[in-house]
Amino acid sequence: MFKKIFLFLIIVCCSVSAQTSYRNLSTENWTFNKQNETKKHKATIPGTVHTDLYENQLIPDPFYGANEKQLQWIENENWEYESTFSLSEKEISNENIELEFDGLDTYATIYINGKLILEANNMFRKWTISAKNHLKKGKNHLKIVFLSAVQKGKVEASKLPYTLPEKERVFVRKAQYQFGWDWGPRFVTAGIWKKVQLKFWNSAKIENIKYRQVELNNQNALLEFTTEICVSEVKTIQLKINEKLETFHLKKGTNKVKMHYEISNPKRWWCNGLGFPHQYEFHFSLEQSRKIIDNKELKIGLRTIELVQDKDEFGTSFYFKLNGKPVFMKGANYIPPDSFLPNQTSTNYQQLIQNARKANMNMIRVWGGGVYADDEFYDACDANGILVWQDFMFACAMYPGDEKFIENIKQEVIDNVNRLQNHPSIALWCGNNENDEGWHNWGWQKQFNYSKADSTQIWNDYKKVFHEMIPQTLDSLLSKEKNLYWPSSPSIGWGRKESLTQGDSHYWGVWWGKEPFEMYEKKVGRFMSEYGFQSMPNLETFQKVIAKEDFNFTSKAFKNHQKHPTGFETITEYMTRDFPVPTSMEKYNYVSQLLQAHGMKIAIEAHRLAKPYCMGSLYWQLNDCWPVTSWSTLDYYGNWKAAHYQVKESFAPIFLAVTENENGFSIIGSNDNLEAISGTLAAKLIDFSGKELWTASKECTLDVEKNTTCMQISNVDLPKFKKEKTVLALAFTSNHKKTVAYHYFVKPKELQLEKPTIEINIVGETLIELKTNTLAKNVYLEANSAFFEENYFDLVPGIPKIIKTQKPTQETKIFSLFDAMNE
Structure with missing residues (x-):
């Protein structure tokens, strides 16, 4: 015994x-x-x-x-x-x-x-x-x-x-x-x-695991796992993947062993808006004599991803196919979420990606001037169906090309590709951010007085890294279906005509070029991977880092939290064009957010109306690394700016837009679902007091491959109306789901608004209903730190609005554009 x-x-x-x-x-x-x-x-x-x-x-x-x-x-x-x-x-x-x-x-x-x-x-x-x-x-x-x-x-x-x-x-x-x-x-x-x-390890350890999809169809998925195993001496060992066990005879050192695994009736991983991001869990254990030596776990999503670049009558297409379906990519550029990265937690990354999902995004570009994000970031993208455009970490410069430097970054590529490649969210590897554009368009040769030999050396070093070493390294590490590489974003600078007919585009005529927002409608490329406009964060954000006495545009503290040299000057110039320019800081702050949202609405609407010519819209930028006035739609603390609410609406699966011409108006429906959707479009011309001046409705089927003109409205069919006091209200209803949009005929500053009386009724523990007696434009709600599912919205007389809150609210502060116009 x-x-x-x-x-x-x-x-x-x-x-x-x-x-x-x-x-x-x-x-x-x-x-x-x-x-x-x-x-x-x-x-x-x-x-x-x-x-x-x-x-x-x-x-x-x-x-x-x-x-x-x-x-x-x-x-x-x-x-x-x-x-x-x-x-x-x-x-x-x-x-x-x-x-x-x-x-x-x-x-x-x-x-x-x-x-x-x-x-x-x-x-x-x-x-x-x-x-x-x-x-x-x-x-x-x-x-x-x-x-x-x-x-x-x-x-x-x-x-x-x-x-x-x-x-x-x-x-x-x-x-x-x-x-x-x-x-x-x-x-x-x-x-x-x-x-x-x-x-600590003894006889053997699992060093790395990668897989490739040998076959994927509705009936069967065949996967090949390659497991890198390091052993201290020659030995026989078993590798178990879930319930499947195989025996291998290994030599001393590093061994790569392959095992196949089949899944019947596989479920695919889909991006947000198109289906569920299903993942399969795999448990790997290294065993000898029925003893577990080492083990690892892996989640994978079964999907195919393609970057399609076909010649056409306009130039060359640039779009992604997910599981064989063309997908209009909707999202933003991501920067590191903190100047001091260890401050961020797994919860921070989850909340950030959830905020992207809630805004109807399906892709995020990890910008090349930051870091390869933490594992928690990619795990959150996997779980929320957010595809990732992954830059390598090079931005807005030229880099050395000596042997020591290239070997260092080669190991950097190996480490990070091995770490990230199994994530179903990874859609594209991109060499750098704006290095190619900078070299060809930013005047560096003249600025630094390069000789012909210097220029040749610098450009050859660039090609060694981004056209040779990185793609060759990717070829050695990745299976074919994971190996999508794009050397530089954008492929061509925004000042050149070709930038709008091929590749991806960074369009900065708005903001840097101070072109009006309406230029977004003309400057539409095949895939818009950067564009944007600044706004201030909520005042509560600045109050945490700026003393009350420094809350003015001339203080050193306030200036330090605006890093663009002409930032407020540019914001004010654009604000003057389209909005009232308040003198109080609180109202200026509010209007700056409306201005950014207004610009993003015009840009995203133009990109979606150009489908399938344009198949992607990633604005600059999603988040901040500290409390600052910037292009972000989420501030440093994760608060939604007005633009993030606008993005949620503009990126919705069903999107309605109005285009004007000399003879009248066209109502366009954009459908980003997998199948065509039929429903009823209702259009109402309403004055600001709520009086209906004209109505029409029509059955309509929204296509998925291209946009659908649902209704043509001739000027002769409409009664005479005052553009400054009228709104066109649209609603598309299908399967009890309603998409609403409002179209105005003049700029916000030209609207003849009256002071609204807004009635708030609590209709559920976390539901409130709002009504108004006259048009309330850009209604902002604030209540004991509660999050509102909708905010900065328009409230039309006769059309009550029900808003969901994160928690029960008591006293709710209400602010609207009328208040900003009347100081």
Whole structure:
């Protein structure tokens, strides 16, 4: 009896010790100090030197007021991080111990027990060190010295005989936006910005898993999994995928084994608006003698994605097919959600992507001047049906092309593609943001006085990275269905005619060129991957970072939270064209948001009306990295601006628009569903008091491949009406679902509005009903931090509106355009 129990315990202990295990070193006690200073301070891992300094009350809040300017010294210093941890006899007895850094920012020299073991030089890479021979039982000391990325970049820049655009930042493989952008502050960080851990393993471990779809149809899916297994010696091992088990004979070192897996009647992964983003769960376990050695889990979505570029009468198409269906892509450009990325949590990423889904988006572009996002971001995109256009991290500059630099970024590509490739949300890999356009259109050759030889060298270096190394590396890593690559976004600069007939387009005639919003209707390309307009965030957002006495356009604090050199000047110029320009800060803030929403409405409407010529609309930008006046529709704290509510309406699956001509009006229906939809279109001409001047209705079927003209309205059919006091109300009803739209005949500032009396009735715990006696334009609701599913909406007499709230509301503040017009 005793022998049996003893033998059982031996088997259990062996099983436990054979299992791959981890020790999170992020939770150990860490300290940091400026190099050559003896006093040490508590550090938080993951973190940054800026946040550690702030938590230790050594610097003021970086986001507050104009504090940014007095904190620039931090980037020029070297910083040291240290921790002491103990290893048990059991831990040290493992055959292999690896030290894993998921992210080091950026130039990091790592010492274990006083011995140099690694020098890292890339924020975007994962660094793994074989640490068994450097560790001991009992106390161990880990020290990391971070050298100033700014100073290192300047040293590298000095080695070239010419100056590259953006100087030191292009030599440093770290988040480019940290060097300052026209929406973000300059905080060039350093630190252990992602998890650090020890990995213990013995006979074998799973290194990486990838899969390809050998076959996918309605009856069957055949998958081929390639599992990379590392073993310490020749051995026979079993790999189990869910309930399927196969035996493999492996050599010492790294082995790649393939297993097929079939799924009957597979469910496809669909993007938001077209179906459910179904995912299958797979459990991988590495076994020997019925003992589990290592295991991993993987979620995958079965889908096909294609980028279609066919020659046509206009130029060349640019659109995506998902599961064989052409899809109009609707979404935005994503920037890092914080200047100090460890501040963000899994919940933050989930809420951000849910806000994109709620606004009827189906694609997000991860912009190339930030970072490859955290796993939680892509998990949220997978779960919410949001496709990802993934830039590599290069933006608005030219980069060196020496062998050492290219090898570094090649490993960066390998690390991140291996990490991200299994996500069904990944639709496209893109080399860079605006580097090609910048070289050809921004005058760098003249600005930096390049010789012909310099220009040739710089452009050849560009081609080595974006036309050779990256696509060749992708070819080596990805199966055919995952390998969609686009060298640069945009493919052609917005000032050239070809930018609207082929490839993707960044159109900045509005804002940078100060062209009127109506130019959005003329400047429509095949796929609009950038365009946008600024607005202020809600006042509550600014009140957290700007003192009350500094709440004016002339204060240093207020100016510091507008990073565009002529930002407010541009906003005011556009506001003067279309809206009243209030003098009070509160009303100006409100109208700035209406202005942005107005511009986005015109742009998105133009893009959707051009379907199928145009098949994508991704505005700049979705979010902010700090509290600021910017192009975002969600502010730093996740609050919806007026534009985000407008985007939700403009990106809706069924969209109604009115086009005017000399003879009258056309009502166009756009349908982004998988099938045609039949319903009834009702049109009413209503004056602002609620009187119906004209009505018409018509049965209509909305096509999916192209837009449908549902109704033509001749001027002779309409009674005479005053354009300044009339609205055309539209409603398309199908299967008890109603899409509503309002069309005005003059600019907002020309509307003859009267003071509305708005009645609010609570009709459910989280439902309110609103009625008005006269047109209430752009009604803004605010109540004890409650979120309203609709806001900044138009309220028409005789057409009550029911709004859902996040939580029960008591006193609700109401504001409308009339209030802004009448100070």
